[in-house]
Every structure is written in structure tokens, then in C-alpha cells.
Amino acid sequence: MKIAVLPGDGIGTEIVAEAVRVLDVLDLKFEMETALVGGAAYEAHGHPLPESTLKLAKESDAVLFGAVGDWKYDKLDRPLRPEQAILGLRKNLGLFANFRPAICYEQLVGASSLKPELIAGLDILIIRELTGDIYFGQPRGRRTAVDGHFPGAEEAFDTMRYSRPEVERIARVAFEAARKRSKRVTSVDKANVLETFQFWKDIVTEVGKEYPDVELDHIYVDNAAMQLVKAPKKFDVVVTGNMFGDILSDEAAMLTGSIGMLPSASLNSSNQGLYEPSHGSAPDIAGKGVANPLATILSAAMMLRFSLNQPEAAARIESAVQQVLAAGLRTGDIWSEGTKRVGTREMGDAVVAAITKKTITG
Numbered sequence: 001m002k003i004a005v006l007p008g009d010g011i012g013t014e015i016v017a018e019a020v021r022v023l024d025v026l027d028l029k030f031e032m033e034t035a036l037v038g039g040a041a042y043e044a045h046g047h048p049l050p051e052s053t054l055k056l057a058k059e060s061d062a063v064l065f066g067a068v069g070d071w072k073y074d075k076l077d078r079p080l081r082p083e084q085a086i087l088g089l090r091k092n093l094g095l096f097a098n099f100r101p102a103i104c105y106e107q108l109v110g111a112s113s114l115k116p117e118l119i120a121g122l123d124i125l126i127i128r129e130l131t132g133d134i135y136f137g138q139p140r141g142r143r144t145a146v147d148g149h150f151p152g153a154e155e156a157f158d159t160m161r162y163s164r165p166e167v168e169r170i171a172r173v174a175f176e177a178a179r180k181r182s183k184r185v186t187s188v189d190k191a192n193v194l195e196t197f198q199f200w201k202d203i204v205t206e207v208g209k210e211y212p213d214v215e216l217d218h219i220y221v222d223n224a225a226m227q228l229v230k231a232p233k234k235f236d237v238v239v240t241g242n243m244f245g246d247i248l249s250d251e252a253a254m255l256t257g258s259i260g261m262l263p264s265a266s267l268n269s270s271n272q273g274l275y276e277p278s279h280g281s282a283p284d285i286a287g288k289g290v291a292n293p294l295a296t297i298l299s300a301a302m303m304l305r306f307s308l309n310q311p312e313a314a315a316r317i318e319s320a321v322q323q324v325l326a327a328g329l330r331t332g333d334i335w336s337e338g339t340k341r342v343g344t345r346e347m348g349d350a351v352v353a354a355i356t357k358k359t360i361t362g
């Protein structure tokens with residue numbers, strides 16, 4: 001089994017280093033090969049997703065990914081921007097099913113900006129479609145407006161689209177996932193305005209008939225954003241399109257205390273997967289050794305479970321994370337009065353220690 005390790009930019013290198021140490025200590029005999037991606041690859045090879053990196057990702061059983069991006073690349077032509085690397089990997093590997101579990105650990109109830117009673121015991125699974133929607137729709141670009149309020153003006157446009165098979169397969173992923181949980185799916189759309197999402201809603205409803213044991217409801221995305229902070233525990237499995245899923249998963253992250261706690265798995269139809277924290281390269285804290293590595297470490301656990309058939313090793317990581325939190329260790333993003341503030345490295349050390357059963361001191 002082979003893992004492609006792609007740390008990327010900013011805090012990506014810091015947090016992936018900790019996840020790799022955690023994998024190393026489990027001694028699972030996987031081959032790990034590291035490659036450049038994002039801004040780092042652009043600097044070295046002139047492209048954010050060099051052929052060699054894509055080839056490595058394709059021939060690996062799983063990809064462990066950090067994050068890409070930095071404000072300094074924002075003026076580059078779009079195909080050369082770091083973010084195109086993660087979009088290119090998703091597209092080229094066909095990683096259409098993105099799992100973003102938002103779980104509020106008991107110890108972090110006080111770290112969320114919401115009242116404890118709203119989030120204690122929270123366990124939501126956001127399933128985001130990842131290779132369609134306005135992210136990949138063509139045509140897109142700049143042109144001169146021919147109609148609208150300002151004919152003749154410069155304008156920009158993107159295309160929102162989904163095909164039937166794309167919606168059917170992500171709906172099935174959601175219903176199957178719900179069968180292993182509390183048998184409830186909420187589909188998030190904007191069918192009241194957008195034809196793409198009326199189509200989405202109709203197809204999810206049709207597929208739902210194949211799963212009579214799973215309760216399905218539909219909610220508009222604006223209401224979903226509100227309900228997520230009003231009564232988040234009403235949700236269980238949430239399925240939605242690429243853009244709404246991007247936004248709602250960042251929102252859900254804050255229910256768990258910090259975006260630094262939200263792992264993700266992006267799978268294709270042969271269970272090959274890319275595993276990454278849901279957050280970005282955090283240029284504001286990069287290089288300071290303060291980023292929370294737990295989302296990436298928990299992504300490595302998802303990798304062991306989903307792509308590498310090592311559920312016991314995955315459970316060891318998850319249990320180690322719980323122990324570290326129970327011992328009161330916190331990076332700055334989840335710190336609260338009475339807990340011990342630690343850096344990225346110390347947090348990684350503590351997870352490694354918990355796995356190897358050394359005493360953790362809070």
C-alpha cells in the first residue's frame with residue numbers, strides 16, 4: 001500500500017508533519033512518498049500540480065493532503081494558482097464524494113461560539129458533492145454584457161450545472177451513509193431559485209424511494225445556514241452540492257470548536273481517497289508553529305479506515321486524540337480558560353505519546 005503525502009503551503013507542511021509522525025508510530029509498513037503541490041510546486045516547477053505529483057497521486061492507494069494557497073499567488077492566472085492543484089486532484093482522481101464529519105468532542109463544548117447545550121453531543125456528517133456544480137461548469141470567463149442592467153459593460157460568468165448521474169451517485173452515497181447512522185438525510189438546495197437545484201432535489205427524491213428505511217427531508221441553503229447555528233443537532237447526514245457544501249462545512253466546523261478540528265475524506269468510485277483537513281493554508285498563522293494539527297491527524301485516521309482497510313489503527317488515532325483533549329491540551333484555536341496552550345509540535349507529540357501509551361501531562 002502506498003500513501004502520497006502532499007503537504008502543500010502555509011500550515012500544510014506543519015500539520016502534515018504531525019500526521020506523518022502519528023502514522024509512523026503506528027508502524028503499519030505503508031510506503032509514503034512526499035511531493036510538492038500548490039504554491040510550493042509552482043515555485044519549484046512553474047505549476048501547482050506538476051505531472052509528477054499527479055502521477056504519484058494516481059498510482060497511490062491514498063493521498064494525505066495538507067493545504068494550498070497564499071495571498072501572494074492571488075494575482076497569478078487562474079490555472080497557475082495553488083488552489084487549482086486541489087481542484088485538479090479532485091477532478092483527475094474523480095473524487096466526487098466528500099465526507100466532512102462535524103463532531104463536537106465533549107472536552108471542546110466550551111470552545112465553540114455556540115451555547116454548550118446546542119452543541120454537546122453534536123455529530124453531523126456533511127456529504128459534499130465535489131467534482132461538479134459551479135466549480136467545474138463550463139463556460140466561464142469574462143465577456144462584454146449583451147443584456148442585463150448594463151449592456152456593453154465588462155462582466156464575468158460561471159456555469160452552475162449537474163448531470164443526472166452525478167446527482168444520483170452522491171445521493172446514493174448519502175443514503176448508504178445514513179443507513180449506518182440514524183437513517184436520516186437532509187438534502188440542501190436552492191430549488192426555489194435555481195434550476196440546477198430543482199433538478200438536484202427531484203433526483204434526490206427519486207433516489208430516496210430506493211431507501212424507504214431512510215427519512216429524507218429538503219431544506220433551502222439559506223435556511224440550512226440558519227438552522228445550523230440555531231439547532232444543529234436537528235441534522236444528521238446532510239447532502240449538498242459543491243459550493244453549498246464548501247460554505248456549510250466551514251460553518252459546521254465552528255460548531256465543533258474550530259476549523260482546526262474538521263477532517264475530510266474525498267473518495268472516488270473505487271474507494272481511492274484524498275484526505276485533508278477542511279481548512280486552508282492559514283497564511284495568517286503559518287510558520288509560527290501554532291496551527292492545530294488535529295484535523296489532519298483525524299483525516300489520517302479516516303484514510304486508514306476508508307482507503308487502507310485499517311479500522312483498528314484508525315480507532316487508535318481517534319482515541320489518542322480524545323485522550324489528549326481530555327488531558328487538557330489545546331492549540332490556540334481551541335484554547336479556553338483552565339486548559340494548557342500548546343503548539344503544533346507539542347500537540348503531535350501528545351497524540352504520539354497517547355498511541356504509545358506514555359503519560360500525557362496537561
Ligand SMILES: NC(=O)c1ccc[n+]([C@@H]2O[C@H](COP(=O)([O-])OP(=O)(O)OC[C@H]3O[C@@H](n4cnc5c(N)ncnc54)[C@H](O)[C@@H]3O)[C@@H](O)[C@H]2O)c1
Pocket residue numbers: 011015066067068069070071083086259260276278279280281282283284285290291292293295333
Ligand atoms: N483545501 C485547501 O487546500 C484549502 C482550503 C481552504 C482554503 N484554502 C486556501 O487557503 C488560503 C487561506 O484561506 P482562508 O484564510 O480563507 O481559510 P483558512 O482555512 O486557511 O483560514 C481561516 C481561518 O482559520 C484559521 N485556521 C485554519 N486552519 C487552522 C488550524 N489548523 N489551526 C488554527 N487555526 C486555523 C486561520 O488562521 C484563519 O484565521 C487561501 O489561499 C485559500 O484559497 C485552501
Ligand SMILES: CC(C)[C@H](C(=O)O)[C@@H](O)C(=O)O
Pocket residue numbers: 083086087246278280
Ligand atoms: C481551496 C478551495 C479550492 C477549496 C474548495 O473550495 O473546495 C477549499 O475551500 C475546501 O473547502 O477544500
Ligand SMILES: [Mg+2]
Pocket residue numbers: 246247250278
Ligand atoms: Mg472550503
